[in-house]
Amino acid sequence: MNLVSTTSRSGAVPVRIYTPGWEQRLGVRIWGLMLADVWHSRDLIWRLFWKQWVGQYRQTWLGYFWAIAPTLVAVFAFVLLRRHVLPKFKTPIPYVAYAMWGMTAWQFFSSCFQSAMNALQESGPMISRIQFPRESLVFASIGKNLFTFFLRLVAFAILIVVLYAKREEVQWSIPRMILLAPFSLIPLFFLAVGLGMIMAVLLTLAGDVSNVTPLILQFGVFVTPGVMFPSSPQWPYLLLGLLNPVSAVIEGSQDLLAAGRLTQPNVYAAMTLFSLLVFLAGWRFFRLALPRIQERF
């Protein structure tokens, strides 16, 4: 009956025991499993990202232009609004650059959030039948946004070169620390993915979530100082900036653009810490819920 020796062909024999709620009972050790899962699925994450990215643009003629187009359209609208409709307000850097940066950052946040939220739903049939670390779906879907963000940064850099060459609106001595500005947006990534993973779970419990979030995100552009207009020291507008972690991070990065240093390092640090906590809590919640929600696909 024994056709091969008792050891597995791959060497050591892995033994797994499934009991009700076995993951739940791992306690803190679950983090080891979560990290190991992501590490072992790095090939998979890369492949899934690549599939989405290449698949998205292969049937287009203009290709990567479509990654930048939404930002350009929004910035164009903002500039028109500021010229003709809105009351004049002062921005630390030329407004075109300000809006371009703010919108790039905001769209990075909102797209990461939405990708993480929809990652499970978009792969329903795979989830119900094939076993693989589900986090890879989330992380792969975010890769697309990182790449888009990078392309928009390139567009932003071109804009700066043009502005610098013309030097007409305001004097803007570009600080060397500007290179740090993109990295100062990293907390947005953690915040978006953490929130997105929480919403991914809620989405399986209530489809309404997918209807509400686009509304909130659209509205978010107008209540997040740093995207379209800077925060105001006046009550009650002051609250918008203080209570909104996205705003604090974006304005921090704009500080770096304008002056090369953070004007409110404490606020920025607090929001960074908060984002990290949201990320860890979101991932843990996602993992806790997975066994219970997987049967819903």
Place this chain on the structure above:
Amino acid sequence: MTADVLIRAEGVGKKFCRSLKRGMYYAGVDLLRMMVGREPDRDRLRKEEFWALDGVSFELRRGECLGLIGPNGSGKTTMLRILNGILPPDRGRITIRGTIGGLIQVGAGFHPRLTGRENIYITGAIRGMTRRQIEAHMEEIVAFSGLEEFLDMPVQYYSTGMLVRLGYSVAAHLEPDILLLDEVLAVGDIAFRYKCLAHLRQKMAAGCTPIFVTHNMEQLAFLCTRVIVFSKGRAVFDGDVDEGIAVYQDVLTEEGRKGQREPGRITYDPRAEVAFLEVASGCEGMIRTGDDVVLRVGIEVREPVEPLSLRIVVESPVAGNIAALETSRSGITIPGDPGRRVIEALIPAIPLLPGAYALKVVLESSTRPYMRLLGPRLLIGARDERRARFLVTLREQWQWVDPAGVWPRAEIPD
């Protein structure tokens, strides 16, 4: 757990909810409980919940090939999903020694606009292969799929059959200790299905232990050494394949009985039917290639009907229907007046090579079918891997032709 036991399932149970909304609500409640560190409601059935699997226990040893059969919704697929680690059980315990791989949803994860080759990388990655493993197997995978010339074409232009071939070819090159198969051989053309069956047997010989969910009894008989029959979430039988198939027929009959006038008979007209079909020669239904085979059929006519004719269709698991025996060819009609009759068909020197074949019987008149399918209960032939590549044997004889100087084709002039 001794070393050759690969899977031990002890009292495994899993419950589902019939209502979508209520299910969402229960999941929410359970999640809240889990978040505060409490156990969700696992043991008790709430309103609209039911046990999709209930107290299933079995052991699987290396070298066995286990078939899971049962009517739709009896819990087979749920069992596979639990074994695969996708769903946690609500009750019981499962111990698995060794790696598990699944030939389930072989086309899942394809991107329509990417080429076949690109999709091989994606599906391979989803199934846990590294880039290096995929590259090492690339040639084999492509050769197995037989899609060389379409490999650089986007898969959105592939036919369904081609997609399945591609997906199967990737999944088939995994090397798990335990291989889960869910109805994967139900698609594809005959040649490819045969290739898959042969490939599976190779894998089994190399020490891979498959678990097979299927509704195809011929494939089951061809591959499996043991079956578990599921009915309404319970394992009602565990053992020998032929006996298991009989139990499965009973379960089907039991469940089909509800809506039928005459219990247990798949018939369109109760006035006339096939009562039995048996192999009257050989030993316990086993016959060897070249034997004279006698098939005996019992026909019962209860109320007067038109004269009838009888047809027996021979089906192969790999090639479909391959032959039919018809009473009309011997000029025999079956009288339509009430009574029980037995008729025999003699097949001299049966040319079928070893394998499992199914016999299906059809009783019909010139105007209507009185059909009854006897299904796969009668299997003829022995299992013999050495000659399973072909279906029939032709009793040819070879001889030299003298003199050799005469060629049928004119020689080409210089």
